[in-house]
Amino acid sequence: MTSLPDLLRLVVVPALGWAAYRDVRTRRVPNDLWAPLALLGVVLLVWEAFSRLGDPYLSVWALRVALSVGIVAPLALAFWYVGGFGGADAKAFMVLAVLLPTYPTYQIDSVWLPIVTTDVGVFSLTVLTNAVLVALAYPLALAGHNLLRGEFSWVAFLGREIPVDEVPSHHGSLLETPDGFTRNGLDLDALRMYLRWRGVSLAKLRANPALRDPATLPEEPNEPTDGAVLADGSGDPWGAAAFLDDIDSSAYGTTPDQLRAGLDVLIAADEVWITPGIPFIVPTFFGLLLALTVGDLLFAVLFAVGLV
Structure with a gap:
């Protein structure tokens, strides 16, 4: 028994x-x-x-x-x-x-x-x-899905393509930079931290690319939280370095260059590749x-x- x-x-x-x-x-x-x-x-x-x-x-x-x-x-x-x-x-x-x-x-x-x-x-x-x-x-299931869609590169084994407006509700990281695919893209939790710190949405950034100018940073930034999905300097484009310097966190190892590259992709593309990071x-x-x-x-x- x-x-x-x-x-x-x-x-x-x-x-x-x-x-x-x-x-x-x-x-x-x-x-x-x-x-x-x-x-x-x-x-x-x-x-x-x-x-x-x-x-x-x-x-x-x-x-x-x-x-x-x-x-x-x-x-x-x-x-x-x-x-x-x-x-x-x-x-x-x-x-x-x-x-x-x-x-x-x-x-x-x-x-x-x-x-x-x-x-x-x-x-x-x-x-x-x-x-x-x-x-x-x-990854085999991902590859099968992506191969049926006609994607035959290595990225087919690591991620999937989603509309940009769905990015804020996903975890994982970007598989893209302005120069092409990468395995070291922007962490999406770090992205949410940045958006909350600035007090803007991704949709607002896409609608107003002028926010790339660090002069538009808030005088009193908001609390960035830890980037979880909620039930929500001219030499420093997007104020990426200012953000990372201001918060008391490593933002999951994110560098200013990673943040800038990720934001540049997100305001220009309609769909992006992300790794779900299960x-x-x-x-x-x-x-x-x-x-x-x-x-x-x-x-x-x-x-x-x-x-x-």
Whole structure:
């Protein structure tokens, strides 16, 4: 029968699903979400450790827990440190490393889930490999969509084209400069910070390109916020340097040149290419669902082709 600790662990599914939805909509996940889940994980580990006293497989279980907490959690932290993960992505995996270190088991009629398990038996590692495989499918889907539209350049794998007036409600970054495509375009959160700082909309900038003149900057700039989507010097075109000097933030690493180039594109074009920048917590959520049902996708593929 399914154990009570394994049933309680399922609370992570709606929690991670909500976090993924929130991250897609706002690119912000409240920190308060993670501590209760981590605490639950610790309580369940203590519960299971006591319930396994005298079990000859206790040492195997303990080794798998140690591998999850000692490898997966630090790996998530390392990915965050080098910029491969966002903060929420790293926290999600650190929670999973504690809450789901070993394979849970669930019985539905005569079927036991997950179906495909591994000899290593570290469930959080399975979620991680599943998430990577799910994430790899996204650029392929983008490419398929763009190829059908006749776009055959490298940008087809990274982004999509949207009307300029939709830019303020999207996250990600521009894939264009006045000189062509780029992988280092303006961050759209930084764009929103700039617009709020100036107290203008993108539509107003497009309607009045004279605002490129830094003499039109406000005498008392507004609060730039953090650039989240809300339910809204002659040698310094657009006042880009003045903005970055004034705010107490790096604006996501944006440089004055990036901001100027992005604004020049946005006032001239009707449609622009952006990279949606899907947060990794989204494939993590789907990787978790697949891990709880199908199991380890990588192991299943390797087994199917005879490599394991």
